[in-house]
Amino acid sequence: MSFLVLDSLKKSFGQTQVVKDFNMSIEKGEFISFLGPSGCGKTTILRMIAGFETPSDGTITINGRNQSGLKTSQRNIGMVFQAYALFPNMNVFDNVAFGLKVAGMPKAEIETRVKEMLKLIHLEHLADRYPYQMSGGQQQRVALARALAPKPQVLLLDEPLSALDAKIRVSLREEIRQIQRQLGITTVFVTHDQEEALSISDRIVVMNAGRADQIGTPSDIYNRPATRFVASFVGTLNIIDALVADPAANTISIGDNVIPLREPIGALKAGDKVSIALRPEAGSLSESAKGDTALTGTVVSSHFLGSVVRTKFEVGGNQISFDMFNAPDKVLPQPGETVTLRFAASDLLLIRD
Amino acid sequence: MKMTKFFAWLAIAIGVIYFFVPLLGTFEFSLRMRRGEYSFDAYGSVFSDIQFQQTFGFSMLMALFTIIFGMLLVVPTAYWVRLRLPQMRPVVEFVTLMPLVIPAIVIVFGYLRLYNSSSYIPFTGSTFGTNVLLVMSYITLSLPYMYRSVDTAMRTIDVRTLTEAAEILGAKWPTILFRCIFPNVMSGVLSGAFITFAIVMGEFTMAALLNRPAFGPYLQLVGANKAYEPSALAVIAFAMTWLSMGLIQLVSRLSKMAPARRA
Numbered sequence: 001m002s003f004l005v006l007d008s009l010k011k012s013f014g015q016t017q018v019v020k021d022f023n024m025s026i027e028k029g030e031f032i033s034f035l036g037p038s039g040c041g042k043t044t045i046l047r048m049i050a051g052f053e054t055p056s057d058g059t060i061t062i063n064g065r066n067q068s069g070l071k072t073s074q075r076n077i078g079m080v081f082q083a084y085a086l087f088p089n090m091n092v093f094d095n096v097a098f099g100l101k102v103a104g105m106p107k108a109e110i111e112t113r114v115k116e117m118l119k120l121i122h123l124e125h126l127a128d129r130y131p132y133q134m135s136g137g138q139q140q141r142v143a144l145a146r147a148l149a150p151k152p153q154v155l156l157l158d159e160p161l162s163a164l165d166a167k168i169r170v171s172l173r174e175e176i177r178q179i180q181r182q183l184g185i186t187t188v189f190v191t192h193d194q195e196e197a198l199s200i201s202d203r204i205v206v207m208n209a210g211r212a213d214q215i216g217t218p219s220d221i222y223n224r225p226a227t228r229f230v231a232s233f234v235g236t237l238n239i240i241d242a243l244v245a246d247p248a249a250n251t252i253s254i255g256d257n258v259i260p261l262r263e264p265i266g267a268l269k270a271g272d273k274v275s276i277a278l279r280p281e282a283g284s285l286s287e288s289a290k291g292d293t294a295l296t297g298t299v300v301s302s303h304f305l306g307s308v309v310r311t312k313f314e315v316g317g318n319q320i321s322f323d324m325f326n327a328p329d330k331v332l333p334q335p336g337e338t339v340t341l342r343f344a345a346s347d348l349l350l351i352r353d
Numbered sequence: 354m355k356m357t358k359f360f361a362w363l364a365i366a367i368g369v370i371y372f373f374v375p376l377l378g379t380f381e382f383s384l385r386m387r388r389g390e391y392s393f394d395a396y397g398s399v400f401s402d403i404q405f406q407q408t409f410g411f412s413m414l415m416a417l418f419t420i421i422f423g424m425l426l427v428v429p430t431a432y433w434v435r436l437r438l439p440q441m442r443p444v445v446e447f448v449t450l451m452p453l454v455i456p457a458i459v460i461v462f463g464y465l466r467l468y469n470s471s472s473y474i475p476f477t478g479s480t481f482g483t484n485v486l487l488v489m490s491y492i493t494l495s496l497p498y499m500y501r502s503v504d505t506a507m508r509t510i511d512v513r514t515l516t517e518a519a520e521i522l523g524a525k526w527p528t529i530l531f532r533c534i535f536p537n538v539m540s541g542v543l544s545g546a547f548i549t550f551a552i553v554m555g556e557f558t559m560a561a562l563l564n565r566p567a568f569g570p571y572l573q574l575v576g577a578n579k580a581y582e583p584s585a586l587a588v589i590a591f592a593m594t595w596l597s598m599g600l601i602q603l604v605s606r607l608s609k610m611a612p613a614r615r616a
Contacts, residue, residue: 050517050521051521052517052520071520072517072520072521073520073521073522073523073524073525074523075521076523077521078521079517079518079521081514081517081518083511083514085511085514085515085517085518086518087515087518087519087532087533087537088510088537089533089536089537098519098522098524099522099523102522102523102524102528103523143518146518146522147521147522150522150523
């Protein structure tokens with residue numbers, strides 16, 4: 001049986017149902033990210049696991065034990081908050097020791113455990129500092145140590161990197177992942193940042209309007225989005241309106257271009273509208289590029305973005321973006337120029353709404 | 354521009370004269386007890402008066418109990434309203450403002466009708482009971498100031514997240530309140546405490562009508578029967594109030610510079 005099971009979880013606030021029949025099983029030691037826009041219900045699920053919110057229906061089971069009726073303080077869960085939530089009146093040592101003191105651990109053991117935790121986050125030298133004397137990144141590392149000190153069975157991370165600057169976010173997320181692997185602790189991470197979720201998760205749950213649109217590995221979520229929402233939310237994606245050209249040959253038409261599709265079109269007839277998706281990085285203008293499919297159109301704009309150049313071209317009323325790696329001698333496609341984008345037919349995804 | 358500055362200074366000067374001239378006059382008069390020269394005889398007379406010591410001590414004790422029990426009522430209330438019942442905030446604010454609207458004499462007459470020696474809860478039937486009633490009436494009087502100072506201090510910390518952080522680490526309500534919240538609103542608690550102290554030390558109506566030997570009725574008694582001592586007492590009372598206000602300023606300034614530190 002899975003370690004953390006969310007079974008038919010529902011939550012309503014008044015008339016508004018924010019979590020709709022959510023099911024998920026999480027294995028021990030897994031790192032799961034809940035990804036979605038604001039108001040999609042991801043934080044509500046996290047808060048239900050923590051015991052801050054009571055589910056309207058459904059059950060939460062951790063290590064075979066139903067958590068219904070257990071107070072937050074009885075669940076043995078660690079949590080890191082977006083706003084750090086360190087106790088301002090306590091120094092780093094006392095903050096990390098708080099959960100251990102509450103649990104009634106002997107003083108000597110508390111000291112050993114706190115030192116161990118501070119070593120884990122590389123902040124042994126700041127044990128006497130108060131939260132106001134530390135940077136945001138340091139405070140969040142202390143918050144992580146505080147959450148881990150009582151050896152919780154599950155670690156919840158509620159957008160812990162949102163309040164930090166870009167560089168610290170990257171280094172801290174790697175540190176969090178490394179510590180999670182080292183301790184083997186089952187972790188649920190809530191974020192609205194797709195890059196964060198893609199980079200550190202074993203599996204990602206893409207939430208939309210209270211439901212899980214897709215649950216899968218980062219690679220699955222990015223390369224094989226199950227719905228239009230997942231496709232548009234994760235990464236940059238071209239959603240192209242096309243018409244079924246020949247159902248028997250499994251081809252579609254975009255403007256004057258007729259191209260094959262790997263995925264079966266199904267019961268659609270010729271002339272029916274379909275939506276297909278194409279990642280900007282999937283194609284290339286080079287004639288030697290690998291790819292059995294091509295789209296020809298007129299360049300609308302080219303933008304230099306540093307490491308890549310993003311070009312938009314128009315085909316059959318669709319504006320399609322594609323990225324090329326930057327090089328000093330690169331000549332940017334000019335507006336009005338006709339270009340042919342080559343890509344593999346397998347890069348085209350049929351979007352089901 | 355210059356004219357505006359002139360009028361600003363003029364307004365300040367008028368204000369200063371209005372407030373300080375009577376005070377200076379009182380102080381100057383309090384020094385005239387010895388004929389033909391200035392002395393602190395009036396102050397000596399006041400401090401050596403056994404009644405002064407007794408009433409001052411009694412009011413100090415009452416102030417202490419008012420602060421302790423008032424804070425035990427106000428801090429959890431403000432915390433609970435902020436955390437769980439934000440919709441009740443207007444109601445609680447209204448209730449805490451009532452003592453400013455209802456005169457003290459009306460409140461004390463209400464108490465006397467409800468808690469007299471022949472009522473179901475005869476607080477005034479014993480000295481101890483009357484003292485308890487006096488403390489409760491002082492808590493009522495200082496409620497607007499105590500509640501506001503504590504509530505303002507709570508606004509500066511994220512009460513909800515700190516509570517949740519403590520809760521998930523296994524803490525129960527008393528631990529959360531006294532170890533995580535209380536120390537972080539100490540500046541508000543102290544501000545409320547000092548203002549309560551100043552109110553209790555000068556309060557007359559409640560103590561007089563409940564017939565308790567407090568400092569307020571003593572001030573009135575001395576004022577009615579002596580010449581120089583009332584002025585000395587007025588200066589002492591002002592000094593106490595200013596000291597309390599100074600301490601409020603000091604506490605709020607220190608709390609701005611650094612959060613509470615563990616000893």
